[in-house]
Amino acid sequence: MSKVIAIVGPTAVGKTALSIDLATFFKGEVVSGDSMQVYRHLDIGTAKITSKEMAGIPHHLIDICDVDQRYSVAKFKQEANGWIKEISNSGHLPLIVGGTGFYLQALTNNLSLGGKQDQQRSDMFREHWQHILKEHGAHYVWQQLEKKDPEAARAIPENNARRVIRALEVIETGNQLFSQQQQSRAKDEFLLIGLTTARPVLYERINKRVDLMMNSGLLDEAKWLYDKGGSDLPAGKGIGYHELFSYFAGECSLDEAVGKIKQDSRHYAKRQLTWFRNKMDVHWFDLVSGKNDTNEIKQFIDSWLKK
The missing domain is CATH 1.10.20.140 (Histone, subunit A)
Structure with a gap:
């Protein structure tokens, strides 16, 4: 049985930066737990980590699908378990990082996802x-x-x-x-580290992130996806994309579309927090406000790893 760290929480709360810090400190590798970052070419709207930000840390389950391919929670669970085994066998610490609640619950709680149904x-x-x-x-x-x-x-x-x-x-x-859904004992032992902060602060961070995405080229990225098929594509349902499709179709102004992205992102963050708090056993930390710091998280993880 391997020991695995999962870093969870809502969007725009600092999961990526923490994951690099922890992976560097504990000699780890990152497995993405984000249902949209599997898609190639969708970098800005998914807040995908850049090669520079990776700082040499190996990352897995990013850029593995084309936008017209469907990716499922069952596929994620299978592939994530494979990477956990490979990373552990290499003597490194697996870190699952993401905000897709059902993906992470299916993995950490070993949910039955239908088995050999017809x-x-x-x-x-x-x-x-x-x-x-x-x-x-x-x-x-x-x-x-x-x-x-x-x-x-x-x-x-x-x-x-x-x-x-x-x-x-x-x-x-x-x-x-x-x-x-039935769940059985997980194959591995997971410690769930959750990041959160006060709701008004989180929402302001989300709004600023959307503005930064727009300034970084989200409109062009969304137009590329729209021209490929838009909402008819498996990747076309993501927040940050489908709202702009309405703008391209002439159904709303650009300001209205951007406002809708911010609203949908805030609502999604709220649902993420509700899911993680109700469905999973998470240890929560607030790095944004300074209530906690990364050294505190490292000490907490180190004590757990030594048990």
Whole structure:
């Protein structure tokens, strides 16, 4: 059994900088736990770490998919476990870093994700709900989940149709509620380090980050994705992209689109915090306000590693 550090928390709270500090100190390697950073060419809107920022630390599960390829939580769990084993066998410390709550929960809690279900049946089920989604809209599909599994519906925003349909699929084909997926003992031992700060401070950091992204070329990056297929692509649902698609389509002004990115990012951060606090056993630190410092986190991790 390997010991693994996971750094979690909402967007714009400093996870990347901490991960490099810890990886340098503990001789670690980073495995991304972000569902959007798997996509090539989407660098600015996903706040993807740059080669310079990596500071020579090996990073995995970044830039492994084209924007028209679908990446799943099951695939993430399989590949992350593979990297954890390889990194540990090399004598390094695996660090899982990201803010995609369900990905991290599936890995750290070893959630059952359907096992050897009949693939054809699953495909037919998803096709059925995709048809309903086109006819009746995301709110209607989300309402069907709310009727079957209210707890899952509370955790999944209705505009995340792919996750809503996935939850309905688990209920239908797995004979269990999505919110009560079976979990078994994890193969590895995880210590979850969570970063947070006061909500107004976090929201201001998010707003400033969006402005920085726009100044760094997010508009061009989003236009490239829009021209490739936009919202019809698996990668086209990400915050920072789909809001700008409305601008390209002439449905809103650029200022309105940027304001929507900020709003959606703030809402997402709130959902991230709720997920990590309710679904996972996280040890929280606040580096932004100075309430805690990185040395405190290092000492905490060092004590855990020596147990």
